[in-house]
Amino acid sequence: MLQSGKIFLQGKNGAFAGKDLSKTDIESEDMGCLFFDADQDNDLDLYVVSGGNEYNPDHRHYQDRLYFNDGNGNFKKDDTVLPPTTASGSCVIAADYDHDGDLDLFVGGRVFPTAYPQSPRSYILRNNGKGRFEDVTQRLAPEIEKPGMVTGALWTDFNNDGWMDLAVAGEYMPVTFFRNDSGKKFQKADTGLANSEGWWNSLTAGDFDNDGDMDYIAGNFGLNTPYRASATQPINVTFKDFDHNGALEAITSYYEEGVNYPTASMDVLTNQLPLLKRTLLYYNTYARTSTSDLLKLAGNDGAQVLYCKTLPSAYIENSGNGKFNYRPLPVVMQLAPVYGVLAEDVNQDGNLDFVAVGNSYAPEVVTGRCDAFTGLVMLGDGRGNFNPLPVGQSGFFASGDAKGIVQLKAANGTWLTAVTQNDDSVKVFRSKTADKFEV
Secondary structure, eight states: OOOOOEEEEEOTTSOEEEEESOGGGTTSEEEEEEEEOSSSSSSOEEEEEEEOSSSOTTOGGGOOEEEEEOSSSOEEEOTTSSOOOOSEEEEEEEEOTTSSSSOEEEEEEEEOTTSTTSOOOOEEEEEOSTTOEEEOHHHHOGGGTSOSEEEEEEEEOTTOSSSOEEEEEEEEEOOEEEEEETTTEEEEOOOSOTTOOEEOOEEEEEOTTSSSSOEEEEEOOOSSSSOOOOSSSOEEEEEEOTTSSSSOEEEEEEEETTEEEESSOHHHHHHHOGGGGGTOOOHHHHHTOOHHHHHHHHOOTTOEEEEEOBOSOEEEEEEETTEEEEEEOOGGGOSSOEEEEEEEOTTOSSSOEEEEEEOBSOSOTTTOOBOOOOOEEEEEOSSSOEEEEOHHHHOOOOOSOEEEEEEEEOTTSOEEEEEEETTSOOEEEEEEETTEEEO
């Protein structure tokens, strides 16, 4: 059933009242969203990224939307202020990258409809004043136009030069930093994160080791599945139009006992590529067929390959001089895909902690749900090490298909932590004490 996005406004008594954002945009699937002051009138406007895989490429329902706030919490869309942004997107972030006094945007492209895993368009949108935006991606950074299938992005000054740089991560992508050259150009930076291609879901910044620069928590797919990946034995996705029908087919594969095999069952793969039915007649034959042999049968001339080389969610430590060290987080953070991370000094000891949510009900039938994560509070020691706070102590329990987490202040001065869940209600926790959450 189609549903409008909702805005929940907090009253003086602390209760929230929801109202539909716009019924006229109900056929667009809302992905990332951002409150920011686009037109510098001292209230927060709303940018909504449109996405999904339902329509053909560049369909009008993929056009992003900007809703201006009248100052009283009423939002009205203006169709004239955005350039064409009809890629199927994932996220939007704001910063004054050019130091001209207004907020500019990066919008990440998530998927190219009908052509997975081809890279979609991403955008740098420059605010030309009063909330009118121009696509300056090609002029500033051609590499940012198609960086990959972006799931998370941050504006962050990773090299402490006073200019906001761009960090992006995504599916079959490395964690990538683009250095801001005084607002005039963005250059891909060599940060020492070679072989960091993953199935990344999120990026969160914070100075977790108290050394004055930004570190990062990166949410990945986790290790609680049959899949494993490394630089020498990665997960691959090989894609081309194998059957010449005008659409891309993608064959995912991974290593088992040193041999690369396709992950899909024979029925799934032969339904996607009926040409294989002539040679793969029996299940036991398919079970012994390596990916390289399968691709020879399918015809792999001109095929492209993407790699996933790491699956653990990780702490990425800024070691200075624009370089980073990558370290997997403790095993309790690897039970399922991690989608939402909130950096906060939960126990008020002066060291930055984080709260994480995740799970995925979307994987294919053979793998099943990745739903072992119940949310977690991880306490930092100020040196880049983290220890879990048991749920019996924290009271934080989010076991659904959680996709995002945010903190806001209630009318009575307490803090609220809201968790969004796919196909479920928003779950809200009240922080009664510094390290105790209550639904």
